[in-house]
Amino acid sequence: AQSVTQPDIHITVSEGASLELRCNYSYGATPYLFWYVQSPGQGLQLLLKYFSGDTLVQGIKGFEAEFKRSQSSFNLRKPSVHWSDAAEYFCAVGGAAGNKLTFGGGTRVLVKP
Amino acid sequence: GAGVSQSPSNKVTEKGKDVELRCDPISGHTALYWYRQRLGQGLEFLIYFQGNSAPDKSGLPSDRFSAERTGESVSTLTIQRTQQEDSAVYLCASSFLGPSTDTQYFGPGTRLTVL
Numbered sequence: 156a157q158s159v160t161q162p163d164i165h166i167t168v169s170e171g172a173s174l175e176l177r178c179n180y181s182y183g184a185t186p187y188l189f190w191y192v193q194s195p196g197q198g199l200q201l202l203l204k205y206f207s208g209d210t211l212v213q214g215i216k217g218f219e220a221e222f223k224r225s226q227s228s229f230n231l232r233k234p235s236v237h238w239s240d241a242a243e244y245f246c247a248v249g250g251a252a253g254n255k256l257t258f259g260g261g262t263r264v265l266v267k268p
Numbered sequence: 269g270a271g272v273s274q275s276p277s278n279k280v281t282e283k284g285k286d287v288e289l290r291c292d293p294i295s296g297h298t299a300l301y302w303y304r305q306r307l308g309q310g311l312e313f314l315i316y317f318q319g320n321s322a323p324d325k326s327g328l329p330s331d332r333f334s335a336e337r338t339g340e341s342v343s344t345l346t347i348q349r350t351q352q353e354d355s356a357v358y359l360c361a362s363s364f365l366g367p368s369t370d371t372q373y374f375g376p377g378t379r380l381t382v383l
Contacts, residue, residue: 159310189371189372191374197376198272198359198374198375198376198377199311199359199361199374200374201371201372201373204371245310245311247311255301255313255316255324255326255327256301256303256311256313256372257313258303258310258311258312259310260309260310261309261310
């Protein structure tokens with residue numbers, strides 16, 4: 156069965172500091188990996204996705220993620236956090252096209268001025 | 269439309285009543301998904317539609333939950349005899365199944381509160 160673990164429930168970071176959100180997955184085949192962001196009162200927005208190819212993926216809003224097969228990880232990073240990045244972040248894994256997504260429990264990011 | 273839309277945005281109902289939640293996917297998207305998000309938790313898969321294929325209902329938590337989709341358009345999620353544990357945000361997503369991509373685009377959700 157597929158699963159996703161986001162070990163950090165909450166992270167607090169100062170504005171301008173770097174951010175890294177951890178994601179570990181379990182999947183029996185080649186995974187498709189996603190990061191979504193959910194801002195207060197808003198729907199889920201796709202930040203980036205990995206299907207194949209280059210293991211370092213660039214997304215919107217200055218985010219990037221690196222797929223490490225050996226570690227079953229897909230950590231999300233941003234070099235310099237803005238106050239508007241305060242939100243909840245979800246990592247998800249799926250299989251071939253048309254497969255359901257399995258989500259992690261989410262990491263809530265708080266940004267200090 | 270420009271994105272996935274869902275209605276109503278909020279629904280408050282009494283325990284034991286039936287509710288219907290609606291999802292309008294992005295035009296041209298062949299796949300449609302329903303998820304549930306309980307307070308403070310991640311998303312749980314409920315059901316998946318793809319074209320005329322039989323839907324994947326493996327995530328439906330009980331027989332009180334059902335969903336329909338007409339062709340590649342609107343979907344309705346019905347919860348019968350609602351219980352308090354059904355309180356959650358119900359999210360719909362749609363995607364276009366290309367050769368190697370399946371990015372799901374989510375609607376804003378329907379917040380269901382069962383009193």
